[in-house]
Amino acid sequence: MLIIIHSETNKSNIQQNLGRPEYSYYFVLKEFRPVLERLGQVLEVSHPDELVDRLYADCQSRGEACIFLSFSPPHRTADHYACPTIPVFAWEFSTIPTESWQGEPRHDWRRVLGRSGAAITHSRFTVQAVRDVMGADYPIRAIAAPVWDRFAKRGAQLDKQPRASRVTLNLRGLLFDSRTLDLDAYGPNPLREGSPLLFDAPAGDCQLVLDGVIYTSVLNPYDGRKNWQDMISAFCSTFRDCDDATLVLKLTHHDIGNALNDMLHHLYKNQSYRCRIVLIHGFLADPDYERLVEATSYVVNSSFGEGQCLPLMEFMSCGKPAVAPCNTAMADYIDADNAFIVDSTDELSAWPHDPRAAYRTLRYITNWDSLCSAYRASYDVAREDPQRYARMSDHAIESLRRFCSQDSAEQALGEFFRQVLEQRAAPATPGLAG
Incomplete structure (x- = not known):
């Protein structure tokens, strides 16, 4: 054939x-x-x-x-x-x-x-x-x-540890770390004249050191379905007093400047917090991507719906439990044994390619309080219950094997x-x- x-x-x-x-x-x-x-x-x-x-x-x-x-x-x-x-x-x-x-x-x-x-x-x-x-x-x-076979092989080499020891990643691109940024430069109007990111900053060789409880999401910041705004604000609110909680956002887009302005402004608005937010835009070679997966405690999704969500599937195939809703395609592989489930409610919406923006369908809105609760519960497991974390990791691998193996x-x-x-x-x- x-x-x-x-x-x-x-x-x-x-x-x-x-x-x-x-x-x-x-x-x-x-x-x-x-x-x-x-x-x-x-x-x-x-x-x-x-x-x-x-x-x-x-x-x-x-x-x-x-x-x-x-x-x-x-x-x-x-x-x-x-x-x-x-x-x-x-x-x-x-x-x-x-x-x-x-x-x-x-x-x-x-x-x-x-x-x-x-x-x-x-x-x-x-x-x-x-x-x-x-x-x-x-x-x-x-x-x-x-995707399961490729990422499960990587996961088999990883220790099922809920908290990362010191992991170093090398990056060719842009790196923004809330611990080292002057966030006041991005508010109250991040697009004002003289803003640091009115033009794309030049890419360079960067090094990122991660430890503690690491939450990771890979997303296109211009994709309105991804709802990174709630992801960031709930994280900052939940971990305002926790200096060992880190949210890593790996961004994918060919032209990132405007999105970075907007995201950095959100980091400014959600001050003050002791948790850490890291934005990455650039190329991670396979060994460094694998180290990011290794360092990750939980993969995060707060979207309004997914057609399947490859990054979520990839990290879970590696044995990383999720913080995510259980709706749309995610309902096929997210459950209470491999994820901390975020509640959602439906609301009227438009088909994304309809220029009329006519209400003809539903999307699924994340419950912000539920997202905060899922963050807190997952953090407590990472710090205090490694046995439960290991069970969730094993179940993530098996659930994704059934869902997306070759x-x-x-x-x-x-x-x-x-x-x-x-x-x-x-x-x-x-x-x-x-």
Whole structure:
């Protein structure tokens, strides 16, 4: 079988696309590729309009099965190919788009999903949202990006210690540490003339030393779903008098200046506190990324919903318990045995690519008091109950193995491809005469 794969972001443009809409689909494609290679020949294409149907015709001529996986949301997936086309997409809202705007019919996902006849997503939550519209028997499968194997290997080499001893990381980029910053320079208006970050500061070689109870989150600060504002304010409030609690935010975006201004202003507003906030923007080589994982006590998420959340999955696969909500895709792998659960409530919202900002769906708002309580409870476990921490670590590894291992992905993909191709080959059922 030939498996054609495509993402609009690829290795040639990832640097300039980092943090832009849909950039993370490239990382999802990369995680799926080794598993797809177990199932057939894999060919990644940059210009599908030029190649997909030509490759499909070649396969048909020699009796070989062929399928096209578009790692893109449905409104950015072509719906005119002869080749069986399956969108592979993430989604974290209660409803899928069922309306069109700006003259583009594909904004109504029913069109693309109907023409493709099948889809892959990453959570049971999204499967339900699709079937609510497309019907209970619509062929859609929840298959998470298979990150577990790679990160579990790293986790197997780590001691399950809830508190970090002294760990040193080397960084090429920007490093901001609340212990050494003059935060008054970032308030009350961080964008005023003369502000230290009106332009991007030059990147350089930095060194970061971490110890104590370390909370880590990896996020795009321009992504409004990530809700880093509550993450920071709840941390500063909870650990106002704790000098051994550190929140590390590893930031991903190609142009970070404005976001850093905003984040540093939030550090200013939440003064005074003895806890430590560290912002990192830049490249961490694999050994240093592994040391960051090793130093981390808990991985943190305070978002309004997730399509799957690769960083959360990666850290938990390494055995790091979470502080996170249990909703949307996270409900598939977060539970009280591997995480300190943050409560949330739903509220009206808009589909993120809808320029009308029309209320058509729900998102899930973090309860700030619950986030503070989860921070406090996790800190107490890290300091006073290493046995419980070790149990949570073991359960995180096992939960993520079931959710996102290569073996589970291979089995699910193989079954789904057979189902799709058999349906495609089956003769159409004649309609009833009117």
